[in-house]
Amino acid sequence: MENHSGHGGGGGGGEGGNTQYETIGASSTSEIKFHPEMIIRRYDIDIKLEEPFRPNTNVSKSDALMVANKLFSEYPTLFPSSAIAYDGEKNIHSAVELPTGRFKVTVPKGEDISPHTYTFTIKPVNSPELTRLYEGIQPSILREILQGMDVVSSSDGPRGGEIAQHFGIAVSEKISEEMTEVTTRVLKQPNLKPPEGDGQWNLLNKAGKHIKRWSVLDFSQNPTCKWHKPMVQSFPQYLAQHCNKLGIQMEETPLFYHGSNMNVLSNYNQLYGLLTYVHKRAERRLQILICVMAERHNGYEIIKQICERDIGIKTQCCMSYLANELKDQYLTYLALKISSKVGDSTISLFNRLPHLDDDRHVIFIGADVNHPSGFNTSSPSIASIAASMNWPGVNRYAARICAHPHGTKKIWKLGEMCLELIQAYACKNKIKPGKIIFFLNGVSKSDKVLTEELDDLKKAIKSNGYSPTITLVGVQKPHLMGKRGNIPPGTIIDTTIGFDFYVCTHNNGILCTSEPTHYHVLWDEHGFSSSEMQRLIYNLCYSFSYCTKPVSLVPPVYYACLQGAPLP
Known part of the structure; x- marks a missing residue:
């Protein structure tokens, strides 16, 4: 004091x-x-x-x-x-x-x-x-x-x-201490590949890709600021050992290590030259490049642009001050992301998603706008969109982000970013998706969404005979419910007429932390029933690659939220 x-x-x-x-x-x-x-x-x-x-x-x-x-x-x-x-x-x-x-x-x-x-x-x-x-x-x-x-x-x-x-x-004594009681029903857990009985799974003894060619690009060395913490040299070895412990096969020694500093991230030409050098040194055959940064930096977006769009390197960024702690929790988080990025999946659904059983491909898109918190009134808001890249597996995603003026709620260039992702899907699968199911975070019932975001999407993608059917679902992040214990995964709270309901999807072991998410179908060209949409959302929550249990938020939105606030 x-x-x-x-x-x-x-x-x-x-x-x-x-x-x-x-x-x-x-x-x-x-x-x-x-x-x-x-x-x-x-x-x-x-x-x-x-x-x-x-x-x-x-x-x-x-x-x-x-x-x-x-x-x-x-x-x-x-x-x-x-x-x-x-x-x-x-x-x-x-x-x-x-x-x-x-x-x-x-x-x-x-x-x-x-x-x-x-x-x-x-x-x-x-x-x-x-x-x-x-x-x-x-x-x-x-x-x-x-x-x-x-x-x-x-x-x-x-x-x-x-x-x-x-x-x-x-x-006043007029307010009741009791929470509102509602009638619920519980959906059955979906069938998974491989079978899992308790709603959670692990990676042990599951065949996956062997990560042989990986390298470390360390931007935390030669610190220029007193608060920068250089990466400890044992981190790559600990990361590889932890991946193998989880069942993710990874060579314990990287192809090479290259040290740099944070100043490079502020110089586009210098950064491009460095990443091109790394690519050539690995004979253009890297499976994953681990990029270690000393702090949050706008250069993160440039790394992603150069590596994953221009050169063709998959990257996993992390923060040196977290890496240096060598804690299992953070290493597991990185390991799951690395496994997903090299093409593995922790789990997949055994059956197709409900009401989507015809021959047309389906793409799931999630959108979110992340605003600076606290007293930050100058940093831009970040709009992010994530879309599934495989069908019917629905466990691989790509994303686009765009900076907006501070506090902007509408997603600018929404149609343009969605079109890029649809084109990426078509390039990968040799066919354009015939159905789009779009989850928009932060909205419920809103005519403005229908007249602006939906119109923007339709105008951008519908051309040259391509006219996919669209369903638009508003999403509001989890709401805390229950004070005596957790409500079970698959719980549906649906007491109103229409497509307006809460779904509790995650399996949380901490008491009194169940958080159902609110969903509202704003536009539907596919003819979903309310129960079919609820089942689709619940099943999708088992396909999130970064976790070994179902998550609380539908994955397209979850991935979009992570892109808007990507580090640490």
């Missing part, structure tokens, strides 16, 4: 049997009562990751809450948790005066990851009294008070407990 001033202490109002409350915000479901003499103090919060240092890294809301809770537990007198409400972003509301300044907080990140150190900076903003709700105050101040009350009342859950009492706030 450093450079802080002020002091903790002071009691909150609203305690005791004779407290007189006023009421505001009454509705048919809830109302908030408050003590008119109470003061809500607001503080501005800024949290930065200090160690390991990663430039341009934003702290997520979940990490921010973890850091705040750690700080409050270390200094309970200065930060009495029962008198503080933190929104997980930039605001703390407090019933007592808090110390200001900068604090260092070290948070353990689990047995596979080293602890992280953060700076937690707190500055006072204002202290609006609740009595000013009765005065002719400016709308901005009124909004400030009401927002503070909302954060406080939500910090204790539906009935408002100890925290709300310190602020002199009470929440």
Whole structure:
């Protein structure tokens, strides 16, 4: 802890049997009562990751809450948790005066990851009294008070407990503590090749391609910044050994190792020359090139463009600070990606997907827009599209990405990127797909999607007699459900008329973490029934190459999301 001033202490109002409350915000479901003499103090919060240092890294809301809770537990007198409400972003509301300044907080990140150190900076903003709700105050101040009350009342859950009492706030008894109960049904697990009984599988004793020709291109050597961590020389050997341990046959020694530095990534001509040299040195027969980077860098996209579109090298990028830890979890993640990229698959479906049993080829496309998080207001948003490249296996994907102005929600050049992927499919399979099933992340019911994205897609691909049928499905990422345990994989929540439902597809061993995903069919030219679409989505979730169990999000969207935020 450093450079802080002020002091903790002071009691909150609203305690005791004779407290007189006023009421505001009454509705048919809830109302908030408050003590008119109470003061809500607001503080501005800024949290930065200090160690390991990663430039341009934003702290997520979940990490921010973890850091705040750690700080409050270390200094309970200065930060009495029962008198503080933190929104997980930039605001703390407090019933007592808090110390200001900068604090260092070290948070353990689990047995596979080293602890992280953060700076937690707190500055006072204002202290609006609740009595000013009765005065002719400016709308901005009124909004400030009401927002503070909302954060406080939500910090204790539906009935408002100890925290709300310190602020002199009470929440109406109209809100039920019980979660909404819904009627569900459970789909049967699909038949897999090879057979697996428990919804999870491993790679052991499964024949696959032998990775004989691989090399390492290390951009983390000769560091130019103090926070860059050079790759440890034992990493390639550990990676190969771990691949073999998982059943992925890989030569334990790469063809060669070449050291470079991060500056090369900023010079297109120099990077192109380096990658061309690597390609020639491997006699143009590399199966995979491992590219090690010291930090996130825009050069990642250039590497992909040069290697996989211009030269013809498959690449797997990784971060040196994660590689250096030599942890099984990260090595397994890399091993599964490498296996997928050289043409292997962890599992495949035994039967064809429902309602797709005619002779026409089918391509599955997923789209997503990834926006910078936290306080980053200048970096571009990244639109990404992923599409399946084989049928009926549906376990190999290609992708395209495009930078957008910050905060842009519509996918620019959607039709153009989809056309490129359809052409890639046709080049690989000698035939264009006759059916397109398109999953668009982040939307549910939206006329704008139908008039813009769908029209853009049709205009781009329908030409020269080519006119595939299209189904468009809106996807909203997983929603937490269940408080006594997990709901089983294959659970369908479908209580409405039409193509609007939740599907729980993943097999998560951690209690109370089941997260069904919301799907809504926006356009359908294939005549799917609701049950057929649900079965198709559930079965697809068993075909994700980077996992050995079904995933929570339909794979075309999952791959698109990974492309929008590809590292580490």
